[in-house]
Amino acid sequence: VPDIIAIANQKGGVGKTTTAINLAAALAQRGRRVVLIDADPQGNASTGLGIGHAARKNGTYSLLTAEAAPASLLRDTEIETLKVIGADNDLAGAEIELVGEDRREYRLAERMQNGSFPADLVLIDCPPSLGLLTLNALVAASIVLVPLQCEFFALEGVSQLTRTIDSVKRSLNPRLTLGGLVLTMYDRRNNLSELVADDARAFFGTAVFDTLIPRNIRISEAQSHGRPVGLYDPRSSGALAYDTLATELLSRRGYP
Amino acid sequence: VPDIIAIANQKGGVGKTTTAINLAAALAQRGRRVVLIDADPQGNASTGLGIGHAARKNGTYSLLTAEAAPASLLRDTEIETLKVIGADNDLAGAEIELVGEDRREYRLAERMQNGSFPADLVLIDCPPSLGLLTLNALVAASIVLVPLQCEFFALEGVSQLTRTIDSVKRSLNPRLTLGGLVLTMYDRRNNLSELVADDARAFFGTAVFDTLIPRNIRISEAQSHGRPVGLYDPRSSGALAYDTLATELLSRRGYP
Ligand SMILES: Nc1ncnc2c1ncn2[C@@H]1O[C@H](COP(=O)(O)OP(=O)(O)OP(=O)(O)O)[C@@H](O)[C@H]1O
Ligand SMILES: Nc1ncnc2c1ncn2[C@@H]1O[C@H](COP(=O)(O)OP(=O)(O)OP(=O)(O)O)[C@@H](O)[C@H]1O
Ligand SMILES: [Mg+2]
Ligand SMILES: [Mg+2]
Numbered sequence: 001v002p003d004i005i006a007i008a009n010q011k012g013g014v015g016k017t018t019t020a021i022n023l024a025a026a027l028a029q030r031g032r033r034v035v036l037i038d039a040d041p042q043g044n045a046s047t048g049l050g051i052g053h054a055a056r057k058n059g060t061y062s063l064l065t066a067e068a069a070p071a072s073l074l075r076d077t078e079i080e081t082l083k084v085i086g087a088d089n090d091l092a093g094a095e096i097e098l099v100g101e102d103r104r105e106y107r108l109a110e111r112m113q114n115g116s117f118p119a120d121l122v123l124i125d126c127p128p129s130l131g132l133l134t135l136n137a138l139v140a141a142s143i144v145l146v147p148l149q150c151e152f153f154a155l156e157g158v159s160q161l162t163r164t165i166d167s168v169k170r171s172l173n174p175r176l177t178l179g180g181l182v183l184t185m186y187d188r189r190n191n192l193s194e195l196v197a198d199d200a201r202a203f204f205g206t207a208v209f210d211t212l213i214p215r216n217i218r219i220s221e222a223q224s225h226g227r228p229v230g231l232y233d234p235r236s237s238g239a240l241a242y243d244t245l246a247t248e249l250l251s252r253r254g255y256p
Numbered sequence: 257v258p259d260i261i262a263i264a265n266q267k268g269g270v271g272k273t274t275t276a277i278n279l280a281a282a283l284a285q286r287g288r289r290v291v292l293i294d295a296d297p298q299g300n301a302s303t304g305l306g307i308g309h310a311a312r313k314n315g316t317y318s319l320l321t322a323e324a325a326p327a328s329l330l331r332d333t334e335i336e337t338l339k340v341i342g343a344d345n346d347l348a349g350a351e352i353e354l355v356g357e358d359r360r361e362y363r364l365a366e367r368m369q370n371g372s373f374p375a376d377l378v379l380i381d382c383p384p385s386l387g388l389l390t391l392n393a394l395v396a397a398s399i400v401l402v403p404l405q406c407e408f409f410a411l412e413g414v415s416q417l418t419r420t421i422d423s424v425k426r427s428l429n430p431r432l433t434l435g436g437l438v439l440t441m442y443d444r445r446n447n448l449s450e451l452v453a454d455d456a457r458a459f460f461g462t463a464v465f466d467t468l469i470p471r472n473i474r475i476s477e478a479q480s481h482g483r484p485v486g487l488y489d490p491r492s493s494g495a496l497a498y499d500t501l502a503t504e505l506l507s508r509r510g511y512p
Pocket of ligand 4: 273
């Protein structure tokens, strides 16, 4: 059974997609078989990995609403062991279609059972809300990674997210735990970054990953080329940070 | 009847709240009577204007679900002519409670009729989604302002937003129009900013405001002090830009 990691935070623009793309790529470059599921109708993770619009037609929307074999929805990327299930705006329809369904929060979890696709790790990029798409990811996941932007509003919403994680754990998915908080867009020149990082560590302790992701323009440039930063500019501070994050995640999860 | 302006974009972290707070403050500092409605359960606009948690208890949630007189929900700010209707996490409940109701998209528009509060301009800060809270804002509004971050993913979702605006105009609110796109977090040192700005102008023409909002650390510092940047550091590039934006908005709307 793959290790399923939801990447979630209802605060917008905190680096969920950037973390999903670059962490998935860094894990795959070590030979792990990784699947990235784009669960955001904006489809930014699909764009950031160069998945064309036609290739998204059978993607996360079909995974949630149709009966197609999940393995048939996997799209190739530049990295042999990294596959993507893409998203487009149709996925916004799934959220409305599922509302009246029985066991609507379990749809993704059920579709991913019985070894539906060969993977060691599955990462799920969530939209900036705590609606049905994010709930499906939380019910399917074993852990949640929470990107936390080192900016002022970032800490505001985290207690709402941890309350949601606790209530999903209690009533829908008992194995779900908080995998940790990842500090993103850290800018040494800006003392707010330091304040937010200190606050986060004071509040969440060792749940905050040691790896700090710096603000690095090569990260957004890579996205405009549809490539992970590790391939676009392997020696950039962004690429090195996501590689370190991959090491830390594997060691926290007890991988050899 | 006040001029009602929704500030919306389902892409997260693009500067919706920052624009709502600082544009509202700049308009109020010219003596216009302004009300800012925080329609995001994260309550970042409430925090950014120093509204305490107790003062949010009777806020946008009550405006949408209860019968309290709207004028009784107005909270004072440091600026005499700027009032706020605050938000807290209860507002996330309104979205669920309204789903089954008749005319659920018109709730805000109906509550703001008949001169419910003395204002020249009402700004509504929307959450990063196109759900029921944003729909209520679009139905109540005369125009939509769309903050567009000068970063790669920013242009991805805009066509989905303009489609939503068109469909709201066709079926729910015939007077709604696109008020314009405001380019935010523009960074002269980063050529992606220039690319996004050029793309936006090529695509939307004069609908893109001339005023560029620069990335300016004083803007986020001001938020951590619960004050608009125009009060926190009036000579900062951020404060000057939002003041220029207020001038441009008033002239585009035909104010003397
Ligand atoms: N470390 C970084 N350095 C520089 N830019 C970054 C970094 N991380 C993210 N960005 C940029 O910040 C913006 C927001 O990041 P991203 O889209 O990953 O956030 P998100 O949380 O997925 O947003 P949403 O809430 O809309 O899903 C993007 O334009 C991205 O390119
Ligand atoms: N011009 C600017 N210069 C520097 N920082 C900025 C600027 N505009 C916004 N920010 C910072 O960027 C972050 C995102 O901005 P903001 O919260 O206003 O976006 P939003 O679109 O309202 O986000 P959400 O989608 O979560 O509602 C905040 O931490 C804010 O302080
Ligand atoms: Mg994203
Ligand atoms: Mg906001």
